[in-house]
Amino acid sequence: MKSPSRNGKIVEVDDLKMYFPVTRGLLRHKVADVKAVDGVSFHIKRGETLGLVGESGSGKTTVGRCIMRLYQPTSGHIIFEGQDISQLSEHQMRPLRSRMSLIFQDPYGSLDPRQSAGSIVGEPLKVFHLANSRQEYRERVEELFRIVGLDPSMMDRVPHEFSGGQRQRIGVARALASNASLLICDEPISALDVSIQAQIINLLEELQERLKRLTYLFIAHDLSVVRHISDRIAVMYLGRIVEVTDRKTLYENPLHPYTKSLLSAVPVADPFLEEKRKRIILKGEIPSPLTPPSGCNFHPRCPMAISKCKKEVPPLRDTGGGHEVSCIRV
């Protein structure tokens, strides 16, 4: 075990920027940057679930991948379990990788079709030398199967013999194999049938209860799912975080106009309630991160925008009780 992190925070992200160069011509010289993540700061406490919501193109997946260090961030700091990992080399990252895992969106594409389920789940054990004998390896894989609610007798089957929900369970078992303390769940249920989604949500919740100190970064576009599973929620728009708060406040007292419109866009399965709800329909689409608008990048679509919004980038400020919002009009 690494040294425990500062003030119970497992991850601290400080002013993270991830720019992807756009190259052109034979010599591939850089002509512009896609500012996928543009100055994002947040933290995740040990044992909690932080939900990260936003539309496609808001940079939420890129944030997850930067924390995993699948990308080399352009600037900023990522502190994982007390250690700044933003500039570590591939070699230095290796031992830390057992402490964090990813659960992918597509349970069809993220499992090797020719590998048996058992060996998919057991691979992290081999990579990180976590099993000393064949016997121990087998026992650990069986245990992981049981933890995620799969029958260990299915270990020798290959992915296509499983249903979508079962495949996602294999993905969860693999993520747990190396005793990771941080699981980054990137849209883990959006490819599943509605009746199956609840199984995976419940599994993730149970695991957190059972394996204390398991932390999730839950990335999704579906606000009702995120609200269900998260303790705190960060809302992203075009590479920046616009609002962070706990799940209760987010629904009851959203402050940022983007959060408000996002909430009003999600229909609730109740026609009586729907009749009364106010709908804020946003104009236009999320702009390209290649040419983001000036100032607050939400201003062209914002119903509350004033001329000042075009000039200033509003900082994320605490309005009390850890409810942070980046809007000068609030």
Place this chain on the structure above:
Amino acid sequence: MPVLLEVKNLKTYFKVYHGLVKAVDDISYHIKKKEIVGLVGESGCGKSVSQLSVLQLIPTPPGEIVAGQIIFEGQDLLQFEANGDEMRSIRGGGIAMVFQEPMTSLNPVLTIGRQLTEGLELHLGMDVNEARNRAIELLSMVGIPDADKRIDDYPHQFSGGMRQRVMIAMALSCNPKIIIADEPTTALDVTTQAQLLELMTDLVSRFNASLVIVTHNLGVIARYAQRLYVMYAGRIVESGTAKEIFGNPRHPYTIALLNCVPRLDEEEGRKLVPIEGMPPNLLNMPITCAFKPRCPYHIERCGQDPWPDLKLIEGQHYVRCYVET
């Protein structure tokens, strides 16, 4: 309001190597004028096939409409040849469809304008200039800025939401009586989803058309549909007005569906109740209720007798279940 489309005892089967898939098995429903109707169910429950059957767009073989009647404006559409002139004038002209995948349902090598004007020239007999002007008008109506310039663009130059707008323009172009939207917003972001559904319901009422929304999203139905049909394993298991069903869900499947999705307005600490087991394999189905293996309320009779009939609860609320839930 008069009934515009009535589907009676429709059966669409697929003969595959391993046996018979009863994708749509004896469903009856109707759509009234200016009504918004929802069709809810999980993937593989036959909701799309039932809609494709209405327009005879089922690939044959392996698919075949085995039985049933589809009465549209007094005519049984199933009496028409699938490739005949009558069907062609109904597709787009009488009943239009908005498909799920805006990425794949537009032709990538034709301009947006060409794809829009095709229907106008064919169904409404417009000449090239008239059709083009009408197409520009339609595009600006669905909220495409600079429609007169964008009309010469190709589908790849449009974003997903924009392409779906083009699909809506296309569906509306020939003044159809009914628009069938098959998972129209599933692949899109929530904000775009809201924009498009608002646009669609608004335009449909302006054109005095009816709208069928096929979806698995109960929220979308609750927000927009007046009536709905819940499908499971090729059958309609519950139908009624939105308020009847959401206010008093009676079929165990509908109840389970409502309990397994997170809601934005839910209480702190609510536990989701997943539906046990998996959606059924439609191949060689037993004649008994297909939901029985996953049903927490099932009684002995459910495993012995064939599917029960739809029985009236009250008003327009029907349910297909032996158990009094």
